[in-house]
Amino acid sequence: MSKLKETLREKIEGWRPRTTRLIKEFGNVKLGEVTIEQAIGGMRSVKSLVTDISYLDPNEGIRFRGYTIPETLEKLPKAPGVDMPSVEGFVYLLLTGDIPSASDVQEIAAEFKARSGVPQYVFDVLRALPRDSHPMVMLSAAVVAMQRESEFAKAYEAGVNKMDYWESTYEDFMNLLAKLPTIAAYIYRMKYRADVVIPPNNDLDFGGNFAHMMGIPKPYDDVARMYFILHSDHESGNVSAHTGHLVASALSDMYYAQSAMLDGLAGPLHGLANQEVLRWIQGVMDKMDGKIPSEEEMKKFVWDTLKSGQVIPGYGHAVLRKTDPRYQTQREFCLKHLPNDDIFKFVDVLYKVVPDILVEQGKAKNPWPNVDAQSGVIQWYYGLKEYDFYTVLFGVGRAIGVGANIVWDRALGYPLERPKSLTTAMLEEVAGIKK
Ligand code: HAX
Numbered sequence: 001m002s003k004l005k006e007t008l009r010e011k012i013e014g015w016r017p018r019t020t021r022l023i024k025e026f027g028n029v030k031l032g033e034v035t036i037e038q039a040i041g042g043m044r045s046v047k048s049l050v051t052d053i054s055y056l057d058p059n060e061g062i063r064f065r066g067y068t069i070p071e072t073l074e075k076l077p078k079a080p081g082v083d084m085p086s087v088e089g090f091v092y093l094l095l096t097g098d099i100p101s102a103s104d105v106q107e108i109a110a111e112f113k114a115r116s117g118v119p120q121y122v123f124d125v126l127r128a129l130p131r132d133s134h135p136m137v138m139l140s141a142a143v144v145a146m147q148r149e150s151e152f153a154k155a156y157e158a159g160v161n162k163m164d165y166w167e168s169t170y171e172d173f174m175n176l177l178a179k180l181p182t183i184a185a186y187i188y189r190m191k192y193r194a195d196v197v198i199p200p201n202n203d204l205d206f207g208g209n210f211a212h213m214m215g216i217p218k219p220y221d222d223v224a225r226m227y228f229i230l231h232s233d234h235e236s237g238n239v240s241a242h243t244g245h246l247v248a249s250a251l252s253d254m255y256y257a258q259s260a261m262l263d264g265l266a267g268p269l270h271g272l273a274n275q276e277v278l279r280w281i282q283g284v285m286d287k288m289d290g291k292i293p294s295e296e297e298m299k300k301f302v303w304d305t306l307k308s309g310q311v312i313p314g315y316g317h318a319v320l321r322k323t324d325p326r327y328q329t330q331r332e333f334c335l336k337h338l339p340n341d342d343i344f345k346f347v348d349v350l351y352k353v354v355p356d357i358l359v360e361q362g363k364a365k366n367p368w369p370n371v372d373a374q375s376g377v378i379q380w381y382y383g384l385k386e387y388d389f390y391t392v393l394f395g396v397g398r399a400i401g402v403g404a405n406i407v408w409d410r411a412l413g414y415p416l417e418r419p420k421s422l423t424t425a426m427l428e429e430v431a432g433i434k435k
Pocket of ligand 1 (some may be wrong): 238268269270271272273306310311312313314315316317318319363364365366370371372
């Protein structure tokens with residue numbers, strides 16, 4: 001057994017009594033109340049999910065296993081000559097809560113290599129789809145097509161003990177994760193690069209191999225590592241993470257759950273916002289004949305969008321109330337690597353004008369940029385201009401966090417999710433509205 005799995009086993013066994021005690025001895029302790037507005041309004045802020053993988057503070061932003069983004073990037077081991085930590089080490093951190101050693105990272109890299117072969121039928125499925133299908137459709141279809149590989153489904157059928165569900169779920173997680181970069185890069189090359197597919201180089205790490213298969217030179221390997229880490233997890237209530245958790249709660253396996261997660265991510269209010277940002281900016285650029293708009297000109301574009309009843313993509317958040325630290329980290333990367341890029345300058349002008357306008361409009365609870373406001377700019381700069389592919393990059397990253405959560409869901413025996421519905425008439429009755 002790998003050291004990662006052994007460490008995970010120890011952590012799980014140590015953790016289980018905490019969860020059991022909370023349910024048995026403190027199960028009736030109240031966490032809050034639910035208002036009518038919350039019930040109608042998408043359950044905003046209702047405290048009803050439990051995860052130890054990450055926590056989102058409205059003002060501070062995300063912490064992965066207790067570490068802020070700068071701490072995570074600083075503490076995780078890095079290969080010589082690169083700026084970003086390896087995805088392999090980050091997977092170790094999310095699963096165990098511990099910072100891995102360099103040899104832990106190498107062991108996971110070896111595991112990924114051993115598990116990386118993508119079955120031919122997955123490529124056949126991708127080729128059977130219309131070539132103009134959205135790349136998120138392709139990624140989701142490829143993932144669900146692999147369900148027949150599920151170790152959990154086999155173990156369940158064989159009658160495995162509930163306490164051991166996590167083991168086969170872990171195997172599914174590692175198997176799927178090892179294949180995702182190859183599948184994502186295959187979709188890209190097939191769809192946008194004249195179907196010239198670049199085979200994997202298994203001497204490279206997760207991010208390095210992805211950059212290689214995309215055909216994009218350094219420092220894109222670091223961009224890939226940064227992207228996958230930043231997009232991995234944002235606690236459990238966002239649409240993609242919640243969907244993955246919900247579907248897995250029915251004991252649907254990792255493949256079903258991650259495919260569903262990707263379908264949720266593909267919505268324009270969620271992961272698709274990164275493509276929408278670039279689409280919006282391109283629209284402005286076309287109208288400006290490529291010239292960078294002044295702040296006054298940009299204000300007009302922003303107001304025109306709002307007045308036509310659309311949202312400004314890349315701004316606002318359901319939980320965050322400050323600038324997203326994932327935006328900040330990417331902005332710092334841009335300042336280092338592409339300070340004079342035209343689209344970066346565009347995004348900078350946007351940053352100067354949008355928050356004040358959203359405040360003036362008075363609707364958005366958070367006028368500040370989120371992760372998606374900056375992420376497409378970097379991709380565009382490195383030649384990845386097919387912006388409908390951007391959410392696929394998000395999806396590969398998000399699979400890390402959602403998968404780690406599902407392994408722990410199974411380890412702690414989290415049950416089927418089943419909130420209660422009410423009718424409008426019941427709400428009116430609770431509100432004391434007389435008919
Ligand atoms: N532009 C214009 N209006 C906005 C806005 C924006 N960027 N953000 C919020 N609003 C509006 C909402 O549409 C809502 O209007 P109505 O009352 O007319 O329905 C009002 O402000 C209140 O919304 P809120 O409570 O502040 O925000 P929500 O929690 O309802 O929604 C969203 C959060 C992220 C969906 C929202 O801010 C939005 O639509 N942003 C633009 C799309 C986007 O960038 N999505 C990516 C978010 C990050 C993410 O999940 N990435 O994957």
